Amino acid sequence: MSQALALLEKYGIRSTPTRRRVIDVFLKCQHALTLQQLEGEMPEYDRVTIYRTLLAFWEAGVINRVLGESTQRFHLKKDDSNVHLNFKCNECGYISTLDAPEIPLNLPQGFISKHIHLLVVGTCSDCSHEK
Amino acid sequence: MSQALALLEKYGIRSTPTRRRVIDVFLKCQHALTLQQLEGEMPEYDRVTIYRTLLAFWEAGVINRVLGESTQRFHLKKDDSNVHLNFKCNECGYISTLDAPEIPLNLPQGFISKHIHLLVVGTCSDCSHEK
DNA sequence: GATATATTTGCAACGTCGTTGCATAAGACA
DNA sequence: TGTCTTATGCAACGACGTTGCAAATATATC
Numbered sequence: 001m002s003q004a005l006a007l008l009e010k011y012g013i014r015s016t017p018t019r020r021r022v023i024d025v026f027l028k029c030q031h032a033l034t035l036q037q038l039e040g041e042m043p044e045y046d047r048v049t050i051y052r053t054l055l056a057f058w059e060a061g062v063i064n065r066v067l068g069e070s071t072q073r074f075h076l077k078k079d080d081s082n083v084h085l086n087f088k089c090n091e092c093g094y095i096s097t098l099d100a101p102e103i104p105l106n107l108p109q110g111f112i113s114k115h116i117h118l119l120v121v122g123t124c125s126d127c128s129h130e131k
Numbered sequence: 132m133s134q135a136l137a138l139l140e141k142y143g144i145r146s147t148p149t150r151r152r153v154i155d156v157f158l159k160c161q162h163a164l165t166l167q168q169l170e171g172e173m174p175e176y177d178r179v180t181i182y183r184t185l186l187a188f189w190e191a192g193v194i195n196r197v198l199g200e201s202t203q204r205f206h207l208k209k210d211d212s213n214v215h216l217n218f219k220c221n222e223c224g225y226i227s228t229l230d231a232p233e234i235p236l237n238l239p240q241g242f243i244s245k246h247i248h249l250l251v252v253g254t255c256s257d258c259s260h261e262k
Numbered sequence: 263g264a265t266a267t268a269t270t271t272g273c274a275a276c277g278t279c280g281t282t283g284c285a286t287a288a289g290a291c292a
Numbered sequence: 293t294g295t296c297t298t299a300t301g302c303a304a305c306g307a308c309g310t311t312g313c314a315a316a317t318a319t320a321t322c
Contacts, residue, residue: 014289016299035279046301051280053299067250068198070309071279087242101237103249108229110256111218117250118234119198125241145318147270166308177272182309184270201280202308 003027007076011060018045022053023062023076032066032073032086032095066095068119085118091127134158138207142191149176153184154193154207163197163204163217163226197226199250216249222258 004023008015025041026033033041038050054074057063066073066086075086075097083100103116135154139146156172157164164172169181185205188194197204197217206228214231234247 014298016289018300048281048302049300056299067200068248070203072201087238090245098239101235103234104232105251106232107218107251108256110259111251112254112259113251114221114253115251117199117252119248119250120236120238120242120244120246121248122245123243125239128241128243145269147318149271179273179310180271187270 007062011057011062013056013060013062018049018053019056021045022050022057026063026074026076030096032075032097034071034073036071064097066097066119067117069095082114083116083118085120087120087122087124089124089127090121091123094124096124138193142188142193144187144191144193149180149184150187152176153181153188157194157205157207161227163206163228165202165204167202195228197228197250198248200226213245214247214249216251218251218253218255220255220258221252222254225255227255 002020004020004027005015007023008019013019021042022038025038029037029041035047035051035054038054039045039047042050054063058065058074062077063074064077064084066075067084068086068088073095075095078097078099081100083103085098085100086095087098088095098120100116100118103118105113105116107113133151135151135158136146138154139150144150152173153169156169160168160172166178166182166185169185170176170178173181185194189196189205193208194205195208195215197206198215199217199219204226206226209228209230212231214234216229216231217226218229219226229251231247231249234249236244236247238244
């Protein structure tokens with residue numbers, strides 16, 4: 001069974017061509033993708049359908065939204081951690097998901113943290129080596 | 132001299148009614164604001180003018196953008212730290228700027244970090260006390 | 263203080279993006 | 293296979309960020 005099918009089954013989501021295709025694209029591209037990028041990778045599918053597919057995936061917990069960008073980006077969820085670390089390279093623009101460290105948060109009295117979104121902006125290894 | 136005027140002078144920005152007003156609004160509201168919220172607070176000024184004012188402030192380093200929201204939010208810069216910590220309350224929706232801790236980032240080889248944006252999502256003290 | 267120059271303002275308008283409604287097509291289940 | 297549920301594609305909307313341009317305003321110079 002394909003990896004895509006296995007994922008859909010794991011999260012209890014109906015298998016359709018669009019959905020299998022979206023997962024394949026995510027598996028192929030290792031960085032976080034915008035809706036537009038997905039459209040570009042699978043032009044035979046409708047924009048709205050991809051949009052709704054992402055919604056369904058998001059609700060089911062298959063993917064994560066990257067916070068920190070004007071246009072939304074998504075990537076397959078790696079683990080169930082509450083800490084989400086993404087790295088945005090200013091040179092190539094790619095957003096990669098990294099393993100999140102423990103964050104020593106010192107929130108003021110009364111504040112309750114549910115999710116921690118970390119976006120680190122800088123230069124990725126590919127781009128820093130090129131110089 | 133008003134606080135607004137002092138700020139404008141400090142950053143070498145021309146003083147105009149719009150700009151002084153925008154700063155006053157920021158000083159009054161302690162949380163991060165969207166363009167729309169600013170419009171609401173100063174309806175006698177044009178939407179685009181406020182937009183361009185924010186642009187100018189942003190370029191001059193007067194304000195920071197909060198990353199992590201679909202609609203952009205801005206707040207007066209507190210210090211020159213590279214770590215930006217904002218807290219979004221899921222109940223009331225307000226975004227407050229908190230003092231940022233040291234982040235023990237363990238980036239892979241070759242990654243260079245310039246800015247660290249932290250968005251903590253949860254419940255703020257006001258909303259958690261209400262229950 | 264008056265004039266010339268550089269910036270800012272307000273208005274109109276556009277493009278992109280996220281989103282919804284609805285009729286049709288396709289998956290699930292008996 | 294037939295029925296029911298869910299997904300798809302198309303059209304279209306609204307919000308938001310953005311630009312161009314002419315008029316108004318701030319700053320510099322005399």
